[in-house]
Amino acid sequence: MSDDSGLWLLSLGPAGAAGLYWALYRFYRNTDKSHAFEHETAVEAKPVTGSDHKINEIKGTQQTRINGDNVRAYRKRVRRLRRRDPG
Amino acid sequence: MSRPDNSSAPEAAPTGPGSPRDVPPAPGSFPIDPETLPDPIRDEVLAPDPIAINTSAEELKDGLNRCPKCGSTEIRQKPGSDLLVCLYCRNEWHGQRVEEEFGLGTGLDDLEGTIIASGAQNIAADAASLMSFKCTGCGAEVTINTDNAMTARCHWCRHVFGVNEQVANGAVPDAVLPFHIKKDDAVARIRQFVDKRRMFALKEFKDEFTPENVIGVYLPYMIVDGKASVDVAGQGEIETRRYTRQNGKQKTTYYDADVYQVERHVDFTVDDLPLESSTERGNLDTAANTNNIINTILPFDTKNAVKWNASFLSGFSSEKRDRDVDHLHPRLEDQLLSIARAQIEKSVGRYDRGVRWDEEDVQVHGSRWVSMYLPVWLYSYQQPGRNGGMLHYIAVNGRTGETMGSVPVQQWKLLLAALTVGTFIEGFVITFLAFAS
Ligand SMILES: [Zn+2]
Ligand SMILES: [Zn+2]
Numbered sequence: 338m339s340d341d342s343g344l345w346l347l348s349l350g351p352a353g354a355a356g357l358y359w360a361l362y363r364f365y366r367n368t369d370k371s372h373a374f375e376h377e378t379a380v381e382a383k384p385v386t387g388s389d390h391k392i393n394e395i396k397g398t399q400q401t402r403i404n405g406d407n408v409r410a411y412r413k414r415v416r417r418l419r420r421r422d423p424g
Numbered sequence: 425m426s427r428p429d430n431s432s433a434p435e436a437a438p439t440g441p442g443s444p445r446d447v448p449p450a451p452g453s454f455p456i457d458p459e460t461l462p463d464p465i466r467d468e469v470l471a472p473d474p475i476a477i478n479t480s481a482e483e484l485k486d487g488l489n490r491c492p493k494c495g496s497t498e499i500r501q502k503p504g505s506d507l508l509v510c511l512y513c514r515n516e517w518h519g520q521r522v523e524e525e526f527g528l529g530t531g532l533d534d535l536e537g538t539i540i541a542s543g544a545q546n547i548a549a550d551a552a553s554l555m556s557f558k559c560t561g562c563g564a565e566v567t568i569n570t571d572n573a574m575t576a577r578c579h580w581c582r583h584v585f586g587v588n589e590q591v592a593n594g595a596v597p598d599a600v601l602p603f604h605i606k607k608d609d610a611v612a613r614i615r616q617f618v619d620k621r622r623m624f625a626l627k628e629f630k631d632e633f634t635p636e637n638v639i640g641v642y643l644p645y646m647i648v649d650g651k652a653s654v655d656v657a658g659q660g661e662i663e664t665r666r667y668t669r670q671n672g673k674q675k676t677t678y679y680d681a682d683v684y685q686v687e688r689h690v691d692f693t694v695d696d697l698p699l700e701s702s703t704e705r706g707n708l709d710t711a712a713n714t715n716n717i718i719n720t721i722l723p724f725d726t727k728n729a730v731k732w733n734a735s736f737l738s739g740f741s742s743e744k745r746d747r748d749v750d751h752l753h754p755r756l757e758d759q760l761l762s763i764a765r766a767q768i769e770k771s772v773g774r775y776d777r778g779v780r781w782d783e784e785d786v787q788v789h790g791s792r793w794v795s796m797y798l799p800v801w802l803y804s805y806q807q808p809g810r811n812g813g814m815l816h817y818i819a820v821n822g823r824t825g826e827t828m829g830s831v832p833v834q835q836w837k838l839l840l841a842a843l844t845v846g847t848f849i850e851g852f853v854i855t856f857l858a859f860a861s
Contacts, residue, residue, distance in 0.1 A: 387771070
């Protein structure tokens with residue numbers, strides 16, 4: 338322990354209570370469950386193609402991840418491009 | 425003029441967890457390490473999940489299938505299989521699988537346009553719910569309400585009638601997947617599921633818990649094959665340097681990174697994607713209902729579905745479809761986009777600081793729609809409360825036995841337990857701090 342007194346440890350109690358509450362609530366109610374169709378459907382995919390171009394360099398940011406990281410949030414829809422808009 | 429394309433789908437997109445918006449957690453995962461919990465809670469959380477037991481569906485014994493060899497109606501499902509067996513001449517045969525009948529397993533790569541099986545056509549507005557038959561045995565009139573049943577028995581001569589013709593356009597599905605899980609088995613699974621969740625369950629729920637009241641229901645789904653292409657574009661970051669700076673007592677970590685413009689394209693086919701084809705069941709808003717429970721027990725072995733035959737529905741309830749292919753197209757595109765994004769994830773592993781997709785696009789080159797009844801054991805409990813309370817389901821997949829449920833909680837008990845554990849941790853922290861200073 339340095340002399341930054343470790344008072345932040347006091348937040349462990351409330352955090353533990355809240356964490357346990359939500360964990361048990363979900364264990365009983367299962368509101369977070371749904372069919373994982375991304376992994377449970379038979380999908381035949383051709384190899385993924387694409388391009389990667391370096392466009393910028395960041396120096397000295399404190400953020401650990403890219404802003405707005407959604408690489409694992411498959412179901413969060415982003416702006417739809419409509420290349421063949423019928424209207 | 426209204427826009428005919430978009431006005432046909434006034435469906436509010438479901439939100440809440442468990443909706444098509446949130447990726448569900450891995451099965452069996454618990455967000456807290458159970459070893460850190462008090463013994464009784466840990467035991468409950470770690471208790472085993474229901475085990476799969478494969479049994480026959482004796483309930484089908486009333487079916488009026490005729491034996492193709494001798495014409496007898498004494499036909500049963502052979503235990504543990506989809507075979508039908510004639511008790512008179514011992515002939516055995518398989519219901520016609522739609523897979524071969526309609527050529528559903530093949531040609532995914534050549535799909536073009538929208539192919540709709542006869543039972544998946546738009547439901548005619550005047551399709552009657554009540555259908556009447558004249559009994560050939562005794563002349564009595566037998567009525568079937570197709571909202572919740574597809575068979576009925578003549579009260580006088582015990583003859584069984586089924587809606588076997590696709591008379592009412594779109595009202596009768598193309599295929600049915602017969603129950604494999606017996607009622608006893610479903611009851612045992614539901615009991616096991618609830619036994620694992622008793623400590624904080626609502627008292628009224630425990631008092632009234634009678635899993636024997638479970639009912640077998642055929643629920644309406646559209647089973648969709650599709651061929652699609654998806655494009656996504658966004659930015660990804662790769663860490664190039666990481667360093668810490670001491671600023672007084674404070675240590676801060678800084679990162680340098682290269683930023684890339686990333687674009688990806690994938691062509692793919694999907695086989696047998698199941699979509700709820702009833703408005704009510706398709707609404708997965710967990711703030712308003714527990715339909716996500718029924719959604720979670722997907723998928724089914726839809727490859728084994730047999731051509732529609734009402735005889736399979738004897739003794740079971742059923743729900744009617746009210747969504748047409750047009751209504752479900754946005755849902756299909758949504759799921760195709762999610763599937764593609766999951767496929768693409770593997771190709772952007774080098775971006776160790778993550779990727780932010782900004783734009784996406786799907787082109788559905790072709791799709792094939794089959795309307796199907798899928799077998800579900802449903803136990804329900806109506807929890808009283810504001811706005812009509814909440815209807816909780818415990819559902820068992822009638823083929824695989826996969827079980828999922830929503831058990832209403834006794835809020836004060838759960839709060840008390842959480843606060844007790846929190847207070848215990850806090851006491852530990854305070855003691856620790858007192859010693860450390
Ligand atoms: Zn026979
Ligand atoms: Zn009769």
